[in-house]
Amino acid sequence: MLLVALLASSQGQQSLSELAKAAMQVFKYISYMQLGMICLLAPVFCAAAITQERDSRTYMILLATPLTNAQIVLGSLFSRLYYIVALLLSGVPVFAITLFYGGVTASNIATSFAIALSTTFFTGSLAIAIAVFRLGSGKTVFWFYVFNAIYLVAIYLADTMYLRGTTGGTTWLTGIHPFLALDSIVDPSGYRTPEPETMSDRFLLMKWYLAYPARSYIALTTLASFLLVIPSAIVLRRIAQRTEVGIYEYFRGIIMRGKEAKGRKARTVWNNPVAWREGATRAGFSGRGLTRWMMILIGVAVALVVLWLYHSRILTVRETRQVVVALIMVEFSVALLVATNTSASAVTRERESQTLDLLLVTPITSRYYIWGKLRGLVSFMIPFVAVPTLTILLIILYDIVASVASATVREWVVWPETLVTLPVILTVLMSWACMLGLQLSLKWSRTLVAVMASLGVLAGACSVLGVCGFAMAVHGSWFGIVVSAFSPFTVVCVLVDPWVFAPGSFGSEGFFIEGSTNYSAPLMVGRVLLLISTFVSAGAYCLLVWTMYRSMVRNFDMIIRRQHS
Numbered sequence: 001m002l003l004v005a006l007l008a009s010s011q012g013q014q015s016l017s018e019l020a021k022a023a024m025q026v027f028k029y030i031s032y033m034q035l036g037m038i039c040l041l042a043p044v045f046c047a048a049a050i051t052q053e054r055d056s057r058t059y060m061i062l063l064a065t066p067l068t069n070a071q072i073v074l075g076s077l078f079s080r081l082y083y084i085v086a087l088l089l090s091g092v093p094v095f096a097i098t099l100f101y102g103g104v105t106a107s108n109i110a111t112s113f114a115i116a117l118s119t120t121f122f123t124g125s126l127a128i129a130i131a132v133f134r135l136g137s138g139k140t141v142f143w144f145y146v147f148n149a150i151y152l153v154a155i156y157l158a159d160t161m162y163l164r165g166t167t168g169g170t171t172w173l174t175g176i177h178p179f180l181a182l183d184s185i186v187d188p189s190g191y192r193t194p195e196p197e198t199m200s201d202r203f204l205l206m207k208w209y210l211a212y213p214a215r216s217y218i219a220l221t222t223l224a225s226f227l228l229v230i231p232s233a234i235v236l237r238r239i240a241q242r243t244e245v246g247i248y249e250y251f252r253g254i255i256m257r258g259k260e261a262k263g264r265k266a267r268t269v270w271n272n273p274v275a276w277r278e279g280a281t282r283a284g285f286s287g288r289g290l291t292r293w294m295m296i297l298i299g300v301a302v303a304l305v306v307l308w309l310y311h312s313r314i315l316t317v318r319e320t321r322q323v324v325v326a327l328i329m330v331e332f333s334v335a336l337l338v339a340t341n342t343s344a345s346a347v348t349r350e351r352e353s354q355t356l357d358l359l360l361v362t363p364i365t366s367r368y369y370i371w372g373k374l375r376g377l378v379s380f381m382i383p384f385v386a387v388p389t390l391t392i393l394l395i396i397l398y399d400i401v402a403s404v405a406s407a408t409v410r411e412w413v414v415w416p417e418t419l420v421t422l423p424v425i426l427t428v429l430m431s432w433a434c435m436l437g438l439q440l441s442l443k444w445s446r447t448l449v450a451v452m453a454s455l456g457v458l459a460g461a462c463s464v465l466g467v468c469g470f471a472m473a474v475h476g477s478w479f480g481i482v483v484s485a486f487s488p489f490t491v492v493c494v495l496v497d498p499w500v501f502a503p504g505s506f507g508s509e510g511f512f513i514e515g516s517t518n519y520s521a522p523l524m525v526g527r528v529l530l531l532i533s534t535f536v537s538a539g540a541y542c543l544l545v546w547t548m549y550r551s552m553v554r555n556f557d558m559i560i561r562r563q564h565s
Contacts, residue, residue, distance in 0.1 A: 020103030027095070027104045028186040031112045034091065034109060035178055037115050038084065039148055040455065043121035045231070046080045069236040073229060081124045082375075088116055111185050111214050118221040119178045123148070125225035132232040149334045150298075156180065157326060175209050175216035184213045238526075274369055278376025299331055299387035307394050312414070317550065320413050321497045324395065329389040332426065332492055335384035336433050336458065343377050343437025344454040348447040359544060366556035370438065370549060377434040385430060389423040392496075415527060417497050421534040424493075428538045428545075429488050435545045439552055445563050462488055473502040478529065480484075485533035486540065494530065 021047025062072065083323065092113065128149075152533040159173045159180055161380040168195045184193050193211055208425040209216045221397070270276035310320040350356035359369065395413050403410045420489040437454045445452040473494055481502060484490040507524060 003390065016102060016250065019101050022103075023098045023101030025185070027098045027108070027112075030095070031182055031186050032179065034112075035116055035119065035182055038088075038119050039123065039178070040459070041087075041452075042081075042084055042120050042127065043053065044079065045083055046124040046127040054165075059139055063237060068233075070233040073132070073233045073343055075234060075324060077128050077229065078122055081120060084120050084124075085117065088113060088120070089183040100534050108185055112182065114218050115178055115182055115185070116216060118218045118225075121225045122221040122228075125228040127229040129232045132236055139359070149330055149337075152179065153326065153330045170210050170213050172210070174213035175220060178217065180213045181217035272368070272372040272494075274364070274372025274377060275376035275379065277372055279379035293383075295334070299327075300326060300390060303387075303391040303394055304536055306391075307398060310395070312397065317411050317413055320395075322500070323509040324391065325415065325493055325496045325500075327391065328422075328492060328496060329489065331384065331388050332489070335381060335426075336428060336462075336488075337455070338384070339377065339381050339430050339433040340437045340454045340458050342380070343373075343452055344441045344450040346373050346377065346438055346451050347441040348445065350445065358562075360560065367553045370552050370556065373438055374431070374434060374545075377438070378431050381430045381434065381443075382427070385426045388426065389419070392422055414496055417531055421531060422492070422495055424538050425534055428541045431545050432541050435548045439548055440560055442552060443557065466490055470501065481526065481529050482533045482536075483528070485537040491534060491537060494525045495534065498526075498530070514527050 068073075095109050095112075098109075099106065155173055156179060159171055159177065170184060171530045172182075174184060193213060270280070306315070306323050308318065309323075310317075317325065347356070350359065360441045392414055394417055396419055397410055398411055399469070404433045436457060437450075440453045440457070441447075444453060465487040466489050469484045469490030470493075473484035473490055474480070481494070484494050484502065493501040
């Protein structure tokens with residue numbers, strides 16, 4: 001990617017200064033991509049470091065060895081981080097190519113890699129800490145992705161939309177956010193850092209923190225990594241001695257100590273018990289179910305805050321639309337990651353716990369088993385679709401009530417038909433992600449490999465479709481709307497904010513000018529075309545899911561026999 005970007009950016013460049021600027025831009029975007037992949041890959045590698053021992057029934061044997069808690073935790077952490085560090089170091093010679101073009105110094109490259117390495121250490125330590133206190137690699141990755149997405153997006157939006165506008169450069173959030181710290185290195189002209197001499201009113205540590213945000217981030221994340229690893233090493237055997245199911249059951253056992261078990265009520269099983277096990281038991285009020293409902297409550301609370309800001313005129317219509325797009329994109333990204341990770345471990349978990357062989361000797365057929373897995377996983381993911389749908393519903397209802405109350409035609413923040421198209425396309429895309437994870441979970445025998453392969457395929461498909469979709473939506477007109485509907489992230493953005501993401505069709509040179517109340521015929525044609533294209537895209541993804549399902553049913557027995565041979 002770096003070589004292609006350099007060749008593309010150097011075409012038509014005549015002077016050395018232009019080549020240096022092009023090389024700096026290429027280095028900037030590649031650094032962003034590398035840091036983003038670190039945030040995505042580190043939890044996958046490190047999440048199963050301890051929980052894999054527990055899943056394979058060798059955890060207690062490991063604890064019975066003379067190894068200390070620190071040796072187990074640090075050995076698991078550094079053995080997993082080795083792969084990511086090796087990937088980073090293998091990119092150093094490639095990044096060094098930019099030195100020949102000028103504009104990029106060896107110090108910039110070293111600092112960029114130091115930020116990536118410290119982020120790797122921190123994310124790995126955080127994943128190890130969650131793995132020590134909880135059970136199951138799927139839960140570990142789930143918790144980490146939720147925390148990671150909320151933290152990265154919320155801090156970045158708060159800095160770019162509010163704090164940076166008052167300072168024009170470094171803020172107190174820069175030193176605690178990887179991408180903001182990277183901004184101060186790869187974009188020094190656009191993200192200014194103050195000199196220590198200009199901050200005479202601040203004490204020494206704050207001067208150093210604001211003047212050198214990248215170094216501050218590296219130091220703080222390294223220190224936080226040790227603070228996460230030390231408690232994990234202390235409580236590892238204490239939790240294991242009490243229970244095998246994590247800190248939740250540990251404290252529950254303390255509270256319930258001395259009380260007799262009163263039993264629990266019988267639960268109604270669905271017609272397909274495989275689907276019930278995947279959907280109902282995962283969604284219960286414990287572990288991952290509690291996390292899912294917490295995410296739903298947080299999403300609804302944020303939507304109400306945005307609606308209040310819009311009602312108070314703190315946010316304009318355009319700003320409200322931008323915030324809604326950012327909010328839905330975060331929720332959609334987390335949902336895709338959770339769906340892929342959960343489905344990728346659905347079959348491998350059965351194989352590792354040695355319950356798949358028991359299922360194979362029952363009258364359950366491959367069709368019944370795979371359909372149950374898919375149905376249960378989609379049922380588990382439905383609330384993730386309900387949150388952005390509820391956000392759109394609240395905003396549309398507010399616009400309707402405000403229009404009736406004022407007896408005037410207001411500009412829509414989101415078009416009413418989005419309330420129908422958005423949940424349909426999101427549900428279908430969730431089904432596609434679950435089917436993708438299931439297929440690779442059946443193909444690979446190890447959970448880590450299946451999760452890595454699923455995330456790689458998902459990221460590659462969404463990236464390629466996103467590049468094509470956004471390009472066609474921006475530069476195309478009629479045909480651009482049709483193409484954008486088949487790109488997962490593009491169609492979500494176009495449905496919520498077509499004026500920004502599809503200016504070729506709905507911008508000043510297209511069908512409709514934002515802010516105008518002239519509902520002309522071309523505008524209605526564009527909206528109808530977007531509606532039809534979205535449903536056609538949903539049908540195409542449904543056909544793809546059905547094709548993948550038929551392929552899994554047809555090859556199920558052959559794959560299982562090959563893995564047992």
